[in-house]
Amino acid sequence: MRHGEHLRAYLREEAMPNVWCPGCGHGNVMGALTRTFDRMQLDLDATVVIGGIGCASRMPFFLNTNAMHTTHGRALTFATGVKLARPELTVLAVMGDGDALAIGGNHLIHACRRNIDVTALVLNNGIYGMTGGQLAPSTPQSFRSTTSALGSIESPFDTVELALAAGATYVARATTFDFDEMPQMIEAAIRHPGFALVEILSQCPTYFGRLNKLGDGRALLDYERDHTAPLEGITREELAGQLPIGVFREEIRPEYTRQYAALCDRARRAGNG
Amino acid sequence: MQQLIQGNEACALGAVAAGCSFFAGYPITPSSEIMEWMSRLLPPRGGVFIQMEDELSSMGAVIGASWTGAKAMTATSGPGFTLMQEHIGYAAMTETPCVIVDGQRVGPSTGMPTSPAQGDVMQARWGSHGDRAAIALTASSVLDTYTMTIEAFNMSERYRLPVVLLLDATLAHMRENVILPDIPIVNRSRPGSIDDFAPFGSPEFLPLGAGARFTVSGLSHDEAGHQRAAKSDAGERLTRRAIERVAADAERITLTRQEALDDAELVLVAYGITARAARAAVHQLRAEGIPAGLLELQTLWPFPAELVGSVARNARAVVVAELNLGQVVTLVSAVAGTTPVHHLGRMDGALLEPDAIAAAGRTALHDAVQEVGAAR
Known part of the structure; x- marks a missing residue:
């Protein structure tokens, strides 16, 4: 058997080919997910992957799990409904940066705040891919997009800081360059009993790379490597413009669906309703 | 038993009687009492109540819950109903049973939040972009609010559609003496076997997590759930089928x-x-x-x-x-x-x-x- 052949079981081959351009980083993430599912021996029948709209959010189509491909920015709202109605299911939301941070920003912070046991993967490539390379809330300042041809004058969101401030209980950042670390963080996020967010810096050669003259997919992986640094043992000053990579928070707080189940018990005992 | 109850309370009682086990909503006048009642009625019954961050998310959660097999609803008023249109379209596209109660108030925009209107009739039909099958019901008394809420659930389950119940600010807050009747309940029909079952275009419903793994998507798709977003008649075929499903049963649906x-x-x-x-x-x-x-x-x-x-x-x-x-x-x-x-x-x-x-x-x-x- 070819190396990795067994991972095909985690893919929905009849939905292929996928929509991603050559050199896109989203396939790296999907590959990492299949390896993670395999290592965890996840019950695919009891797993639901939910996407919004955009390149990253197409991923549910290609994974051999229960899947929802929903509306732009709103994947977490569907995920909240699924998880609350059937807490025993493993629920993942796969979103892009425009999806999660712009149109879905409100849903993101409230999912963090509730600490509902959903794993959110935010695939951040710094640009809108599916609609043709427009400015995203994650586009770095002075970078070009098809709606910021002279360079962006906007301050980008820091996804990790946002999730930390909003109360997510597992927060990590990885890159598609981190072939080994990224799936480890995804696994930890899935196992985490609460709202877990992993931001994965991903490469978009078609728009981000081309418009900013940063080269192809491989060159962008080098760019990821050169512009990130491990979180451990580094001060803010030492980062010098690099983005820290690693696990920023991993703490246990009361999880929403468990709190809700306890509330139902209390209501039953009190004979309410 | 005779009881003096409010229209919004009758709606909540009707929902519970219909088997509703999931409510997600966002406060808005004149419908807020529906969610207040649901927040009290559902927990002791093991149902889920959640107050979401807005109306978009309320409908998203309702649809997600419905796809696990739960009878799910939300309640809102004009401005919220407008925000929900994106997901009402998604529910229609994905043949998702759910109930949306719209306590109508004067519009457009914020309008007159505590005053009655009937200005959402066309929005209930055409508020979401594109063509789709639609059912919208009304009620003219507190008792009617109870029975039509149950009808809304029954129709949504039978035809796999988002069903809208149009109330208004007066009915929502009015109190009347009622004796709540027993009304037959329709439950979602499940396919006998999941082998080769096509999850779309069928009156039968297979929830997520039931052993057949497929994609629910707002993209045009075929009966199996594969996206057919370009050069395909699959989307039209399924939409026509949903419209015909309603038309074929029009006599049963159009109550007067x-x-x-x-x-x-x-x-x-x-x-x-x-x-x-x-x-x-x-x-x-x-x-x-x-x-x-x-x-x-x-x-x-x-x-x-x-x-x-x-x-x-x-x-x-x-x-x-x-x-x-x-x-x-x-x-x-x-x-x-x-x-x-x-x-x-x-x-x-x-x-x-x-x-x-x-x-x-x-x-x-x-x-x-x-x-x-x-x-x-």
Whole structure:
């Protein structure tokens, strides 16, 4: 058997080919997910992957799990409904940066705040891919997009800081360059009993790379490597413009669906309703 | 047992009686009491209540829950109903059973939050982009609110559709003495076997996590759930099938109340809170010897065009009374033939009272008779 052949079981081959351009980083993430599912021996029948709209959010189509491909920015709202109605299911939301941070920003912070046991993967490539390379809330300042041809004058969101401030209980950042670390963080996020967010810096050669003259997919992986640094043992000053990579928070707080189940018990005992 | 309850409370009680086990919503006047009641009724029954961050997320959560097999609902009013349209379209596209209660208030925009209106009739049908199957119901009393909430659930489960129940600010907050009846409940039908079951285009419903793994998507898709977003007739095929499913059962879906129509020369058409006043107007006119009748539309969508047409064409004049500047009247006019159709509407937050409806009826009938006389 070819190396990795067994991972095909985690893919929905009849939905292929996928929509991603050559050199896109989203396939790296999907590959990492299949390896993670395999290592965890996840019950695919009891797993639901939910996407919004955009390149990253197409991923549910290609994974051999229960899947929802929903509306732009709103994947977490569907995920909240699924998880609350059937807490025993493993629920993942796969979103892009425009999806999660712009149109879905409100849903993101409230999912963090509730600490509902959903794993959110935010695939951040710094640009809108599916609609043709427009400015995203994650586009770095002075970078070009098809709606910021002279360079962006906007301050980008820091996804990790946002999730930390909003109360997510597992927060990590990885890159598609981190072939080994990224799936480890995804696994930890899935196992985490609460709202877990992993931001994965991903490469978009078609728009981000081309418009900013940063080269192809491989060159962008080098760019990821050169512009990130491990979180451990580094001060803010030492980062010098690099983005820290690693696990920023991993703490246990009361999880929403468990709190809700306890509330139902209390209501039953009190004979309410 | 007789009890004095509010319209919004009747709605919540109806939802629970219908088997609703999931409510997600966002506070808005005049519907907030529905969610307040659901927050108390669901937890002891093991159902889920969640207050979401807005109306978009409320509908998202409702659809997600419905896809696990739960009977799910939300309740809102005009501004929230507008925000929900994106996901009402998604629910239609994905054949997701769910119920949306819209306690109508004066619009557009924030309008008059505590005052009744009936301005969301067209939004209930066409608010989401694209074509789709749609069912929208009304209620004209507190008891009616209870029974029509159950009807809304039953129809949503039977036809796999988002069903809209249009209430209004007055009905929402009005209290009446009621004895709640037992009403048969429809449960979602599951396929006998998951082998080769196609999750879309079928009246049978297979929830997520039941062993058949497929994708639920708002992209045009085929029966198996594979996206067919380019150069494919799959989306049209499934939409037509959903529309035909409703059309084939139109007689069962289009509920009306008909009063004194047999010999009516003047027909009043009304729905919701306005139907109560129209009924009183019919009694007034009959007492004066004017042969008036009432057609109350309990189902607005699908619109009962055939019935309305035959009733209207048998009359000498029709008055459509509604709390807007002309919505259902356009549908009635289209099928009334040569019978003159008059509109009596307002959107100033006040109700249409029996006297005003009776007066409009008298004038309409008088004008029709004069016109025939003049033609001779």
